[in-house]
Amino acid sequence: MDSARQALRSAVGAIAAQPGQILEGVYSSQIDGFFDVENVVIYNLEPSTFRRSSSHGLRARRCRASDAPAAQGFGHKLDYRLTPTPRIPATPLVHLQFELTAFRSVFDVWWAVANGIAVRSAPVPGRFGLYVELSCPTPPANPATKMSILFDGIVAALQREDQPDQEAVKRLALRHGIDAHHIMTRLFQPISDSITSSRSCQLVRPYRGGVQWHPADDLCEDCTLIVSEGSAICNAYVYALPEVQLK
Structure with missing residues (x-):
């Protein structure tokens, strides 16, 4: 896991956001239980990883409809990508x-x-x-x-x-x-x-x-x-x- 985490840090650290873009990290799984999604997506990789990619903002999201491979019981997936800055929610509570x-x-x-x-x-x-x-x-x-x-x-x-x-x-x-x-x-x-x-x-x-x-x-x-x-x-x-x- 340490080598995988380091490889992921290197890949995410190389991403540079442009104006109008933010970094989105999505954790996908179908497991139950509570946890802070920003801890899984951001803090487990260390915040310094995101210096170049989060200059305009970032998003951490949990996806329950996972298509992650369930082989050997490891149904977890992380995706990081630059996306257009999302709009304000239309109907906030x-x-x-x-x-x-x-x-x-x-x-x-x-x-x-x-x-x-x-x-x-x-x-x-x-x-x-x-x-x-x-x-x-x-x-x-x-x-x-x-x-x-x-x-x-x-x-x-x-x-x-x-x-x-x-x-x-x-x-x-x-x-x-x-x-x-x-x-x-x-x-x-x-x-x-x-x-x-x-x-x-x-x-x-x-x-x-x-x-x-x-x-x-x-x-x-x-x-x-x-x-x-x-x-x-x-x-x-x-x-x-x-x-x-x-x-």
Whole structure:
């Protein structure tokens, strides 16, 4: 697997996106179970692999209608290709608009979204996709390095925490210089409580000397990030996925 991964890194690393193109990575299989699709498609190869190919954005997608060979029980397939920049989803369940000036941590994104505007808000009943337009004066040199923080922060901001962990809130307040009461209020009353967690763990809890976030992204199977130079106003769209997602 190490040699296969290295060969894949070399091949993907040689791809250079042109204006109007983004890199799309698709993981195909018919297995059940939950996992972060961006981890399989991007982080398992290391984000540095995508420096040349993700300059305008990237997409990580899970395909359940796999035609991967089932020989010897290995029904898994990864595809990487440059594609035209996809359009904004036509009928999003959720549309958020927020100002993002920093994304060093999940908290930075969560706090920015929590203080933004919910242009549209509706419950997200099942599997969903997330489409994000990241506009900033100085776009990241390699957007792949920011994808996990960005998407985790947005999904966390759509989740209500009925019993926030007091120690976690205290640590966040001290680290970021924000009143603990304001953080608690945002956890109790999110900008939109559209996503319900299917797990019992809390949204944010103490971990070692800091905190650990557990956003309810189990059913997020399509992640698109579009990057452009401009103001720090960003838009995020959550949309429902069909029962079977074809390639």
